[in-house]
Structures are given as structure tokens and as C-alpha cells.
Amino acid sequence: MSAAASQKVAxxxxxxxxxxxxxxxxxxxxxRGGFIEKRLEAMAALPEFDETRDAARDIKDHVLANLDxxxxxxxxxxxxxxxxxxxxxxxxxxxxxxxxxxxxxxxQVVTKGKSMVSEEMHLNSVLEAAGLKVVxxxxxxxxxxxxxxxxSHIIAxxxxxxxxxxxxxxxxxxxxxxxxxxxTQREALVNEARSVLRGTFVTADVGITGANFLVAETGANIIxxxxxNGDLTSSLPRVHIVTAGIEKVIPSLDxxxxxxxxxxxxxxxxxxxxxxxxxxxxxxxxxxxxxxxxHVVLLDNGRSTMLGGDYRPMLRCIRCGACLNHCPVYSAxxxxxxxxxxxxxxxxxxxxxxxxxxxSVDLPNACTLNGRCKAVCPVRxxxxxxxxxxxxxxxxxxxxxxxxxxxxxxxxxxxxxxxLYQGLMALPLWLMHRRGRRRGALEHIPFAxxxxxxxxxxxxxxRSFIRQWHSRKGKS
Amino acid sequence: MNSDKIKTSTQVGLFVTCLADLIRPQIGFAAVAxxxxxxxxxxxxxxQTCCGQPALNSGDSVSTIAIAKTVIKTFAxxxxxxAPSGSCVDTICHKYPELFHNDALWAGRARALxxxxxxxxxxxxxxxxxxxxxATYDGVCSYHxxxxxxxxxxxxxxxxxxxxxxxxxxxxxxNENNVCCGFGGLFSVKYPDISTRMVSNKCANIGHSxxxxxxxxxxxxxxxxxxxxxxxxxxxxxxxxxxxxxxMTDGPAIGEGESGS
Numbered sequence: 001m002s003a004a005a006s007q008k009v010a011x012x013x014x015x016x017x018x019x020x021x022x023x024x025x026x027x028x029x030x031x032r033g034g035f036i037e038k039r040l041e042a043m044a045a046l047p048e049f050d051e052t053r054d055a056a057r058d059i060k061d062h063v064l065a066n067l068d069x070x071x072x073x074x075x076x077x078x079x080x081x082x083x084x085x086x087x088x089x090x091x092x093x094x095x096x097x098x099x100x101x102x103x104x105x106x107x108q109v110v111t112k113g114k115s116m117v118s119e120e121m122h123l124n125s126v127l128e129a130a131g132l133k134v135v136x137x138x139x140x141x142x143x144x145x146x147x148x149x150x151x152s153h154i155i156a157x158x159x160x161x162x163x164x165x166x167x168x169x170x171x172x173x174x175x176x177x178x179x180x181x182x183x184t185q186r187e188a189l190v191n192e193a194r195s196v197l198r199g200t201f202v203t204a205d206v207g208i209t210g211a212n213f214l215v216a217e218t219g220a221n222i223i224x225x226x227x228x229n230g231d232l233t234s235s236l237p238r239v240h241i242v243t244a245g246i247e248k249v250i251p252s253l254d255x256x257x258x259x260x261x262x263x264x265x266x267x268x269x270x271x272x273x274x275x276x277x278x279x280x281x282x283x284x285x286x287x288x289x290x291x292x293x294x295h296v297v298l299l300d301n302g303r304s305t306m307l308g309g310d311y312r313p314m315l316r317c318i319r320c321g322a323c324l325n326h327c328p329v330y331s332a333x334x335x336x337x338x339x340x341x342x343x344x345x346x347x348x349x350x351x352x353x354x355x356x357x358x359x360s361v362d363l364p365n366a367c368t369l370n371g372r373c374k375a376v377c378p379v380r381x382x383x384x385x386x387x388x389x390x391x392x393x394x395x396x397x398x399x400x401x402x403x404x405x406x407x408x409x410x411x412x413x414x415x416x417x418x419x420l421y422q423g424l425m426a427l428p429l430w431l432m433h434r435r436g437r438r439r440g441a442l443e444h445i446p447f448a449x450x451x452x453x454x455x456x457x458x459x460x461x462x463r464s465f466i467r468q469w470h471s472r473k474g475k476s
Numbered sequence: 477m478n479s480d481k482i483k484t485s486t487q488v489g490l491f492v493t494c495l496a497d498l499i500r501p502q503i504g505f506a507a508v509a510x511x512x513x514x515x516x517x518x519x520x521x522x523x524q525t526c527c528g529q530p531a532l533n534s535g536d537s538v539s540t541i542a543i544a545k546t547v548i549k550t551f552a553x554x555x556x557x558x559a560p561s562g563s564c565v566d567t568i569c570h571k572y573p574e575l576f577h578n579d580a581l582w583a584g585r586a587r588a589l590x591x592x593x594x595x596x597x598x599x600x601x602x603x604x605x606x607x608x609x610x611a612t613y614d615g616v617c618s619y620h621x622x623x624x625x626x627x628x629x630x631x632x633x634x635x636x637x638x639x640x641x642x643x644x645x646x647x648x649x650x651n652e653n654n655v656c657c658g659f660g661g662l663f664s665v666k667y668p669d670i671s672t673r674m675v676s677n678k679c680a681n682i683g684h685s686x687x688x689x690x691x692x693x694x695x696x697x698x699x700x701x702x703x704x705x706x707x708x709x710x711x712x713x714x715x716x717x718x719x720x721x722x723x724m725t726d727g728p729a730i731g732e733g734e735s736g737s
Contacts, residue, residue, distance in 0.1 A: 012669075015667070015669055015670060019670070019673055033652075328655055328656045328674050328677070329670055332670050332673040332674055332677075333670060333673075365663075365667075366663075366666075366667050367660070367663070368656045368658065368659065368660025368661075368663045369623075369624075370624075370627075370655075370660070371628060372623070372627065372654075372655070372656070375627050388532070388533070388535075391534065391535035392535045392537055393535070395534065396535075400534070400535065404666075405536065408530065408531050408534045408536050408539060409531075409536060409538075411530070411531070412528070412531045412536065412539030412540070412543055415525040415526045415528070415543050415546075416525075416542050416543055416545075416546045418522065418523045418524060418525050418546075419522075421525045425498055429498060437733065437734050438733045439733045440706075440732040440733030440734070441702075441703065441706050441733075448665060450665045450666070450668035451664060453672075454672040454675075455672070455675065455700065455703035455704045455706075455707050456702075456703045456704075456706040457699070458499065458699050458702050458703060458730050459733075460498055460499040460500075461500060461501050461502070463501070464497045464498050464501060465492050465496060465503075465505070466492070466520070468501050469501075469504065469505075469520050470522055
């Protein structure tokens with residue numbers, strides 16, 4: 001309870017800060033709508049989009065029902081291709097495995113493609129503590145790394161930043177490299193980042209990427225990007241390490257084609273991302289280039305527990321970000337307010353499952369249950385229903401404030417006694433009506449300051465419908 | 477209208493919902509008038525309060541079950557149950573049956589209630605096949621699609637179809653008409669800052685659309701939006717769609733005073 005209570009303050013503080021942060025509000029305001037429009041256009045161009053979503057859901061459900069078998073098959077194929085699979089129960093174990101591989105490879109510089117699992121592991125800080133230079137190569141990830149921040153969106157890590165902030169950030173970090181002019185235009189910013197990163201790509205010893213999918217029948221990992229940075233990260237260094245959650249495995253390339261059809265459309269409204277790359281292991285004798293060693297680190301970190309419970313549908317998630325893009329709460333407060341790597345609706349479901357409720361008691365509650373997330377999910381995860389399930393669980397475990405629980409229970413007790421309910425409501429209704437009838441609304445209501453601080457409360461009519469109706473009927 | 481004399485008319489029970497009952501009774505009278513106009517015989521049971529949504533959304537399944545049982549018993553005798561709210565109907569239709577998944581007897585009763593419960597405008601259009609209403613409203617209106625009604629019940633065209641028959645009324649869609657207004661029941665009290673940001677966005681969209689009236693099918697959203705519009709000093713009138721369809725717009729709109737302010 002005390003941990004939960006202190007987190008409550010923390011969440012509220014983060015929220016308040018976010019709502020007052022004019023840069024954040026400006027950036028989120030600009031982002032609002034863009035992803036949504038593009039997704040609608042992409043949907044309109046694919047009449048069978050909804051059927052494809054059903055097929056995508058069914059593929060993921062089939063995998064989750066047979067996960068052990070597909071993981072073993074995947075591992076076998078990776079080994080046949082000359083790679084290695086490492087199994088990690090926890091984030092710490094996974095970090096240790098990656099750090100050990102880097103040490104054995106005598107690595108000094110590590111490039112990284114965007115990987116939310118590596119964010120979940122807090123991999124960068126572990127590798128930096130081991131003396132490695134770690135460079136994020138996805139533009140958004142690079143920006144947040146320069147800023148000393150974490151991603152605020154699973155596919156658009158720096159969506160919370162304005163272009164002006166990025167200009168200043170680049171100027172601060174790049175002027176010592178000779179880029180002394182402040183660049184402000186989108187293309188010029190991209191070109192400057194590309195130019196700075198090129199040097200790092202060719203000097204890196206180890207490249208770390210995530211995986212959008214792992215294909216069991218071939219042992220391939222798939223990444224989709226729009227920048228090509230993932231390919232340079234995978235192909236140029238001596239060692240390629242893939243970090244992925246165990247739920248990323250899918251049976252076949254045919255399944256991949258179904259999932260790819262819903263992924264980019266849901267994420268950015270593209271038919272396909274600019275790059276869809278399949279990697280099947282280290283350089284073969286006949287290859288002219290590619291990494292000498294290929295490792296896959298498969299992370300559980302609570303996923304196998306989810307597999308056996310009510311929240312299994314959450315493991316279908318393909319990390320497209322559509323639920324974030326469509327969430328009005330996310331749009332209002334940005335990703336950092338959620339307090340962990342996963343934000344928005346998928347984060348509010350997932351974070352309590354992976355981390356427990358101690359640090360996330362607010363997340364399932366800070367939601368209007370408007371259901372837009374559930375409506376757009378490409379694999380049909382009932383996100384808002386799962387958030388409600390979290391609330392039921394919190395209530396059962398008494399994690400929500402005692403006073404609030406008492407009020408709801410007392411109110412429910414009255415609500416099951418209609419005569420008493422009408423009797424108790426009569427006086428406050430009459431009083432509110434008397435006070436507010438001329439103006440039509442009350443500017444302050446005791447105990448509801450949260451509402452009336454920013455809104456009027458429309459004045460009640462003074463006498464309930466039920467009483468009016470039955471007195472009219474009684475007389476007539 | 478002497479619809480109660482028509483023996484073959486459709487019998488419905490009106491679940492007025494707690495907010496309409498306590499704050500805006502006119503919505504109840506408007507619902508009755510519309511149902512009778514469509515040829516229904518309306519019963520208004522005295523033993524009704526709330527659908528239990530605040531308890532459910534607070535995670536209190538025990539309280540919700542107690543309330544759900546009251547609602548199920550209250551409306552057991554009716555052929556149809558009609559409520560002027562998508563969100564309460566969603567609770568009855570989709571949440572009640574799940575609440576009783578361990579109780580076959582009550583699960584059956586909950587499913588029976590769910591099967592005969594309708595949101596007002598969708599019932600009028602889909603079941604009663606009402607094509608038009610007899611009402612006049614002089615104004616340019618936008619319609620806010622409330623979340624549960626839109627996404628869980630598919631209510632979108634039905635209110636618009638009926639509004640098209642209101643003489644003098646022009647319907648003009650606003651941007652983001654399907655985005656949550658930030659009410660969310662207790663959400664608006666528990667997280668007022670976030671809620672305020674959301675309802676401010678909604679009010680900005682209403683402002684940009686240039687309409688003089690906002691309509692919707694859920695009083696919770698309308699209280700939230702009207703309350704914020706008033707605080708911002710925006711001269712936009714707010715009515716429940718049933719009030720406009722029933723021609724009950726002569727008095728103050730939601731949040732307007734008797735002095736007409």
C-alpha cells in the first residue's frame with residue numbers, strides 16, 4: 001500500500017509536469033492525427049484489412065498455444081544456420097549474456113538498432129558500465145540517447161520533442177564534431193545525424209538489433225525499419241546480437257506475410273515499411289560480407305507467466321503503436337508519464353504484468369475505457385477489457401485507496417435500495433438546484449474540486465425524473 | 477398520443493439512467509415521448525437507480541453484481557429495455573453477462589436482459605423502424621459520438637438519421653467527433669488534469685467547427701463538455717439528442733440558467 005501510494009504521487013507529478021510542458025504539448029499536438037489519418041488511408045486501400053487482422057490474431061493465438069514447440073524449432077534452425085540462442089529468464093540475465101558476448105568479442109563500440117526489449121532490459125546502462133561505447137542508430141533513439149532520456153513511444157521514440165529542441169540538441173552535441181551550424185529543417189537534421197552516425201557504423205564491433213518476428217521454420221529474425229539503420233547495424237559489425245521476447249516467434253514465412261500486412265499499416269499507415277530485412281545467421285562461406293557471429297538472446301521476463309493466465313492475449317502484441325497513437329490519454333500526457341518503457345494502452349496492460357502493481361497502480365485507472373485502443377489493435381487485443389481486468393484485480397488485492405473503495409461500496413449499497421436512494425438524493429438535488437438554477441451551473445461543488453477546478457457542473461433539475469414521473473402518474 | 481390504447485403496441489421498460497434521473501429529467505420525458513411516438517407502451521419502474529458502471533470501473537465486482545441483480549429483477553417483465561445512454565447499455569449488454577460467468581442461473585438472466593436492452597436511438601431506428609420525428613430546431617449542430625455507444629454498440633448513423641428529419645436543424649461534423657471527451661465517469665474526478673486536457677481538445681474542435689449546438693447520446697459526456705464550454709465562456713448550447721428529437725428545447729440547455737444565460 002505504501003509503495004503504491006508513493007507511486008500514485010509520482011504518477012500524478014509526472015502527469016502534471018507533462019501537461020504543463022509546453023514543448024511536450026506542442027510536439028504531441030502536432031503528432032496527434034497524423035498517424036491516425038495515414039492508418040485510415042491505408043485501411044481504405046485494403047478492403048480485406050479486417051479479415052487480415054483476424055488472420056493475424058489467429059496466427060499469434062496458435063503460436064501462443066504451442067509456444068514451447070515453436071521456440072525449440074526456432075532454436076534448432078538458428079543453430080543449423082550457425083548461430084546461437086541464449087535463454088534469459090530475467091532482464092538481468094539477458095544483459096549479462098549480451099555483456100559477456102561483447103567481452104568475449106573484445107568489443108569497444110556497439111551500435112544498436114531500435115529494440116524495445118533492450119529498453120526493457122536497460123541494456124545500454126549495463127553495457128556502458130562495462131566500458132563499452134553504445135550508440136543508438138535509429139534517429140529517434142539517437143535523439144533520446146543524446147538527450148539522456150528514454151523513448152516515449154514504441155515506434156516513434158522522440159515524438160515528444162519539437163524540431164526546435166532537436167536543433168538545439170544536435171548543436172550541443174555535434175558542434176564539437178565540426179557541425180557548427182544550427183540546422184532547423186527536417187531533411188538537414190536527418191542528414192546531419194546520418195553523417196555523424198556513418199563513422200560509427202563502420203567502426204562498431206557488435207551490432208544489436210531487436211526483432212519484429214522470429215520465423216521458426218527458417219530461424220530468421222525480421223526487422224522492419226524506415227531508415228536502413230537496422231541493416232547497417234546487423235551487417236557491418238563482426239558480431240550481430242538479436243534481443244527479443246519469447247513471444248516474437250511465428251511459425252512460417254507465410255505467417256510473416258500476413259503479419260507484415262497489418263503491422264506497417266497499423267503503425268505508420270504505410271503498406272510496408274521502407275526496409276523489411278530477414279537475417280538468418282552469420283556469414284556463410286559463400287557470403288562476401290556479414291557478421292562472423294550471430295547470437296539471439298530470448299527474454300522471458302514474466303512472459304511465460306502471462307501465457308498461462310487471463311492476460312495471454314497481450315502476448316499477441318506486435319508493437320505497432322496504434323493503441324498509443326489513438327489513445328487520447330497518451331496524447332495528452334506523452335509516454336514518459338507512464339513511468340516505464342511501454343506506454344499508452346499496451347503499456348498500461350503490460351507494465352503491471354511484467355513489473356507488478358507496486359510501481360504502476362495508477363496505469364489501469366488513468367484511462368476512460370473509451371475503447372479506441374481495442375478498436376484499432378491489428379491483432380485484436382481487447383486492451384480496454386484487460387485494463388478493466390487489472391482494476392478488478394487491484395480491488396481484490398486492496399491496492400486502491402481505502403476511502404475510495406468505501407465510497408463506492410456505500411454508494412452501491414444505497415443504489416440497491418431504490419426508495420432509500422431517491423430519499424437520500426432529494427435534499428442535495430434540491431440544494432444544488434436552488435444554488436445554481438439562475439446561472440444553470442455550479443462553479444464549485446464540495447468534494448468534487450477535481451471537476452469544478454476546470455469545469456462548471458450543470459445544475460440538477462431539483463427533482464428526479466422518477467419522482468416527477470410517478471407523482472404525475474399518481475395524480476393523473 | 478393514445479398509444480397505450482393500442483393493444484398490439486410494443487412494450488418497453490425505460491431505464492432512464494442515474495445521471496438523467498438526477499440531473500436532467502427532461503431526457504427521461506423526451507425518451508418516453510419518442511418511444512410513444514414510435515408506437516411503444518412505456519413502463520417506468522420505480523425500482524431503478526444506476527447500472528453499476530461506477531462500481532465496475534472501480535474494480536468492485538461484488539457491488540456491481542449486487543446492482544446488476546437489482547436491474548435484472550426490475551426489468552424482468554419488460555419486452556424491451558431502453559436507455560438514453562450508450563455507455564449504460566454497453567454495461568448491461570456486455571459487462572453483466574461476464575460478471576456472472578460463475579453463476580449459471582444469473583448468467584442466463586443477465587443474457588436475457590442483455591438480449592432485450594437497447595440504446596434509445598438505435599432501438600427507434602432498428603427495431604421500431606422510425607424514419608422521422610416531428611420536431612423543429614433552429615440551429616447548426618455537431619454530434620459527439622460517445623465511446624461505448626460508438627465502439628461497443630455501433631451507434632453512429634442512427635441518431636444522425638433521425639436528426640436529419642428535424643426541421644431547421646443542420647448537422648455539421650466536427651473534427652475528432654469520435655474521440656473521447658475525457659469524462660470516463662470517475663476518471664474525470666480521479667484524474668482531473670488529464671480529463672481537462674481532453675475536454676479542452678473537444679471544446680476546441682467544437683469551436684473550430686463553428687456550430688452553435690452540441691448534441692450527444694450520453695449525459696455524462698454532455699455534462700463534461702457543457703461544463704467546460706461554460707467555463708471557457710463558449711456560446712455553444714448542449715442538448716441530449718433525445719431532447720432535440722422530441723422537440724423539448726424551449727427551456728434551458730444543459731448548463732444554461734433559467735435566466736437564459
